[in-house]
Amino acid sequence: MADINELKYTYSLRLADNAWILSHRLSEWCSNGPFLEEDLALTNIALDLIGRAQAFYNYAAELEGKGRTADDWAYRRNERQYYNNLLAEMPNGNFADTIARQLFMSVYEYYFFMSLQNSKDETFAALAAKTLKEVKYHIVHAADWVVRLGDGTAESHNKIQQAINGLWMYTGELFDTDETDIMLSEQGIGVDNQSLQTLWETHISEVLEEATLKIPEAEYMQTGGRQGIHTEHLGRMLGEMQYLQRAYPDAKW
Amino acid sequence: MSNNTAPAIEDARLSKFEERVQKGDAIEPRDWMPEAYRKHLIRQISQHAHSEVIGMQPEGNWITRAPSIRAKQILLAKIQDEGGHGLYLYSAAETLGISREDMIEQLQTGKAKYSNIFNYPTLTWADIGAIGWLVDGAAIVNQVSLQRTSYGPYSRAMVRICKEESFHQRQGYEIMATMMKGTAEQREMAQDAMNRWWWPSLMMFGPHDSDSPHSSDAFRWKIKRHSNDELRTKFIDKTVQQAEVIGLTIPDPELKWNEATGHYDHGEINWDEFYRVIKGNGQCNKQRIAHHKRAHDDGAWVREAAEAYKVKQAVKNN
Numbered sequence: 001m002a003d004i005n006e007l008k009y010t011y012s013l014r015l016a017d018n019a020w021i022l023s024h025r026l027s028e029w030c031s032n033g034p035f036l037e038e039d040l041a042l043t044n045i046a047l048d049l050i051g052r053a054q055a056f057y058n059y060a061a062e063l064e065g066k067g068r069t070a071d072d073w074a075y076r077r078n079e080r081q082y083y084n085n086l087l088a089e090m091p092n093g094n095f096a097d098t099i100a101r102q103l104f105m106s107v108y109e110y111y112f113f114m115s116l117q118n119s120k121d122e123t124f125a126a127l128a129a130k131t132l133k134e135v136k137y138h139i140v141h142a143a144d145w146v147v148r149l150g151d152g153t154a155e156s157h158n159k160i161q162q163a164i165n166g167l168w169m170y171t172g173e174l175f176d177t178d179e180t181d182i183m184l185s186e187q188g189i190g191v192d193n194q195s196l197q198t199l200w201e202t203h204i205s206e207v208l209e210e211a212t213l214k215i216p217e218a219e220y221m222q223t224g225g226r227q228g229i230h231t232e233h234l235g236r237m238l239g240e241m242q243y244l245q246r247a248y249p250d251a252k253w
Numbered sequence: 254m255s256n257n258t259a260p261a262i263e264d265a266r267l268s269k270f271e272e273r274v275q276k277g278d279a280i281e282p283r284d285w286m287p288e289a290y291r292k293h294l295i296r297q298i299s300q301h302a303h304s305e306v307i308g309m310q311p312e313g314n315w316i317t318r319a320p321s322i323r324a325k326q327i328l329l330a331k332i333q334d335e336g337g338h339g340l341y342l343y344s345a346a347e348t349l350g351i352s353r354e355d356m357i358e359q360l361q362t363g364k365a366k367y368s369n370i371f372n373y374p375t376l377t378w379a380d381i382g383a384i385g386w387l388v389d390g391a392a393i394v395n396q397v398s399l400q401r402t403s404y405g406p407y408s409r410a411m412v413r414i415c416k417e418e419s420f421h422q423r424q425g426y427e428i429m430a431t432m433m434k435g436t437a438e439q440r441e442m443a444q445d446a447m448n449r450w451w452w453p454s455l456m457m458f459g460p461h462d463s464d465s466p467h468s469s470d471a472f473r474w475k476i477k478r479h480s481n482d483e484l485r486t487k488f489i490d491k492t493v494q495q496a497e498v499i500g501l502t503i504p505d506p507e508l509k510w511n512e513a514t515g516h517y518d519h520g521e522i523n524w525d526e527f528y529r530v531i532k533g534n535g536q537c538n539k540q541r542i543a544h545h546k547r548a549h550d551d552g553a554w555v556r557e558a559a560e561a562y563k564v565k566q567a568v569k570n571n
Contacts (some may be wrong), residue, residue, distance in 0.1 A: 022324075027317060027325070030310040030332055030333075031307060031310050031544065031548065033552065034551070034553075034555035034556055035549075035552055035555075035556060036306065036340055036343075037340070038552075039309075040333055040336045040337060043329055043336070047326065047329055048328070051326070054322050054326075057322075070322055071321050074322050075320075094551070095551075095552065103263065138530070148558055151562055151565065152331055152557070152558025152561045152562045155557075155558070156557070240317050240318055241318065244318060244319075244378055245320055245321075248439070250436055251325055251435050251436050251438070251439050252431065253431060
């Protein structure tokens, strides 16, 4: 059996990667929002996620105990070494694409951190409780927009429906459960990921119904993020993100 | 202002207004004010708001390349503050009877200006340090002076803004200081940024007092309380020492301490460049406005959807 700290380390790294990669996408909205207040709202969520990424990277560092820092993980790995869900790395697209991604992700995170706040691991429990407060706001933000766009104009309705349809195939991966998940969940440290799926589906259905939108037919769900097999989008994101750290490896910023 | 107000009443109002301003009273949105005062303020406050908003672009240019988690967090939070300043200032301008929509249109059609400094490009990470330290540093000198400006909503916005700007300035300086303690390449990058941003920062205070077209009314009405040259000198005096401490050279061979005045003297500012960029021929003038328009146009369907939804809800609830 794998060492429990090693499992927790993997777990922490995954959570950090989800937050870090999604925060990067949201930060790309800066100065590009549909109006100033919304520009600031998206940046706000990005900042919450950066803070979360840092906290989980720090915990991973502590568990690994080899003196690596949060920045080493954020900036010095290759694309096959990132373990975020594919959904997090999907490009911003138009505003509807970003909002659909936010809804799917935030609702998942809500149930995930609800459960993780009861973790027997004190650090996970404390970080989950803090994160949950932020995620509650993120859900309201995303769900309000999905409803407004769905029940707004014909154009916005089409755009958000297309966004939902386009991203749907990346939602199944959120509930992927591998050995790490199973072992940590059995020990009361991690979350029973599969059990979240029904909660997630019910929640999403309610929002989509209010928004007069259709739930896509699930045909095929793409996975791979947890094994470090990503979409083509991640490599380009990392190329940009890591540029200074890679070009000046001896420099401190 | 109605056209048939008798001139005598008009004169009485004006002298009462000027008396209040002289006493140091704050003028509030509901108070009578001369049209020229209102126009001056709309021009100045909206220009200030647009500067905050357009300024998000050159800094935003480095968000996705910020070199550490902390650096990214600080930069993103800073840009968010700038956007927030834009919001207070738009609200302050709205109290004078202009809508945000009209202000945005004036920005996009070139009728309203924004700070010329943002027509310069951010080429390296050190430029983010230089903007925080020099550009925000120059802005603070100007804004501190505006905290006591005669128009209440503007003055109150300035008080809030100044608190945040001084953080930004320290953060920018910290970027420069860290780079100057770093590798040879980092030091070179920092000095290069200094060389490119120093002179445009001095230009931020506007033309010499003798050539400043909007000054006289602004002084009489206490919108403006210190002259361009006074503020520029103040900025130079405090910045020279900060540069020395971290080992940066000010790119002005004529810069020297003047015992008699107790201030630094500086070399001649390139006013041809200043007017050329103001007239639209800077590296980024077209890019900045095109970016603003693109984001605004791309967001039109979102704003329309929000409006349509609001109308539908109002109908439902009635």
